[in-house]
Amino acid sequence: MAMVKDPVCGMEIDSDTAAGSSEYQGTTYYFCSEGCKHDFDTSPWKYVGSGAELKEAMSEPPPVMAPKPASGKKWWEFWK
């Protein structure tokens, strides 16, 4: 038995009496209710994002692969 923090609502709960648990990125999280577990399972990164790199990854748009003419050729010249 150990007191753990429900990452969804921030409540201190006993892992033995937790309503549910989920594993995310190698860590087990415990929840006070099924509702909290469901919220966590739906989008765990919202609650675990203590890692700054994770938040950055979420806030930044995906890198766009801009088409770049590699050799100054027009696109139709590549088909010759």
Ligand SMILES: [Zn+2]
């Ligand atoms: Zn909760």
